[in-house]
Amino acid sequence: MNGDGDERMDEGTTGTGGFDLGRLLAERGGERYELHARHLNHQLPRMLHTIGFDKVYVRAEGAHFWDDEGNDYLDMLAGFGVMGLGRHHPVVRKALHDVLDAQLADLTRFDCQPLPGLLAERLLAHSPHLERVFFGNSGTEAVETALKFARYATGRPRILYCAHAFHGLTAGALSVNGEDGFRTGFAPLLPDTQIPLGDLAALEGELRRGDVAALVVEPIQGKGVHEAPPGYLRAAQELLHRHKALLIADEVQTGLGRTGEFYAYQHEAGVEPDLVCVAKALSGGYVPVGATLGKDWIFKKVYSSMDRVLVHSASFGSNAQAMAAGLAVLAVMADEDLVAHARTTGDLLRGRLAALVDEYELLHQVRGRGLMIGIEFGRPSSLGLRSRWTMLQAARKGLFAQMVVVPLLQKHRILTQVSGDHLEVIKLIPPLVVDEKDVDRFVTAFRAVMDEAHAGGSLMWEFGRTLVKQAVANR
Incomplete structure (x- = not known):
């Protein structure tokens, strides 16, 4: 770093007890793989070394990043879909600087800050049949919220999910994960049931048992990139509603423009899920965030009285940094089409x-x-x-x-x-x-x-x- 950069860094660390992030990275950044092997998932560096993916990336911008030798790489992975706007979009960066500089009274838990309401309003504008949002911290948490809300709203225990689906890795989300490799060794899980993607007969057969709360489905599955057959989501929705069950659309990876519509379910006319799960790209890759969008009656049933006001909450949900980043992301998506x-x-x-x-x-x-x-x-x-x-x-x-x-x-x-x-x-x-x-x-x-x-x-x-x-x- 040049002299000007060092001066700015020193000014920025005044009053932090001597903590200097730039110096720490300069001194210890070269130990990245050794530190990970020693203290985190030891198989990750082993795998990266084996296949030659053990690069040292030092800078990123947009759809590109650079290694320690100055080589340019094209990113066709986007952090598993998190970096929807690419890395370090200036509008999102500025929004985060602005919200930190504002020194808001964030996360008091006993007030109503404006940013969550504003972000909810703008998200819901893209799915006008939905009225309310719960903000959490990840896609898995968004799915967990949808599962809980569907069970409570319907009074039924069972969730249907599709073979090869991926909805997250916490216990509830794992119960609707269609990949055995993720499930093995973590039983017992919740009493949910797998059906083939696109099989309406299998769906109807399970619904006839009368204990199904919802079907959770990715409009396009992340594992293998398999799209629901034409007409399936609309027909599934009609079957579910006929049997007083709900449709949950997992848009964690497919949402926010990924598939050429704001949500992937919008490729099929007439599909209006009861609950929609969003995360990944919502904060531009800066701050963990997840959102569960739903119908008014579902939220009102879950939060049915003042005694139940905290029946489902998240300690860091709706935090100011995540909300500001989300608002900036939606603004960029609109401005840049x-x-x-x-x-x-x-x-x-x-x-x-x-x-x-x-x-x-x-x-x-x-x-x-x-x-x-x-x-x-x-x-x-x-x-x-x-x-x-x-x-x-x-x-x-x-x-x-x-x-x-x-x-x-x-x-x-x-x-x-x-x-x-x-x-x-x-x-x-x-x-x-x-x-x-x-x-x-x-x-x-x-x-x-x-x-x-x-x-x-x-x-x-x-x-x-x-x-x-x-x-x-x-x-």
Whole structure:
């Protein structure tokens, strides 16, 4: 840091008892992986070292970040969807500075501050059939709130959820998680029931038992990027209401413009969920925040008297920083027309990738909406590639997708992710601010990786053998 920066830093730390964040990071930042291995989840640095993802990122802006050698990386992951506006949007940064400078009497718990009401008002404007909001601290907490409210409002115990769904990892949310890998070893869970996404007969069969409070569903599942079939949400809503049960839309990842509509359920006419869960991108990635939007009668039943005023609350819910960030995010989305941008840029990216399906036999399908795109790989037809594919599948499904993710980062400096355990799918959920230049960069890099895989590139397939050995060793 230059002299001017040091001077500003010293001025900013006056009266903090000697704590100097800049100095601490300068002195100890290089220990990041060792500190994590010693004190946090020891498997994370081990995994990152194994696949070569152990980078040292030092700066970020928009849809890009830079490592300690000055290399530029394209972010197609957005912090699992948290960075909807990209990193460090100036409007959100200013809002956070402003709210801290305002020195509000925040979280007294026995007053009504203006920011939560203003953010609720603006969120509800995007779903006018809903009237009230509960603010928590995460997507999982938003789902937990919806589950509790649905049970209390209906007086029924059971929640239906879909196979392969992901709704969070706390005990209640885990009970409606459709991935066994997350559930194993944490039983007993709540008495909820899994049904296939899109299966109306299965839904109706469960509803006939008369004990179902709600169906919770992602309009587009994050794991594998599977969209509810056309007409399913509307038909499910009608069945649920006929049996006096509720529809909960989990928009934690799909909401706030990700799919080219403000909420993904809005792609289907006539769908009006009783409860909607929002989080991730709502604060621009700065402050943990979650929101559960719902119908007036549901909230009035939960909070039915003054004795029940705190029957469901959150210590840090509605905090001023989160509320200010949320208001700034919604303002930026409107000013920069990011919902439409996500739709057009997503159509461009998905269209260019879909055009490659006939060109590469390992590429099976490209699907999704807006800037939520799944790239699925499948069994090739040629003998040479088929034998290699079979080797990977015998060890562990999902290894080929990992073989694509790694060179995208190592050779092309593009960060992506495999879309779930044992899935041969890469998910793209970049910041909504990515542009045509970023699309060109990704498609060019993806084509290069596909060319190498189909040509039998020794380095790529050698890495595949390394992954096979590791998968077998971990059985």
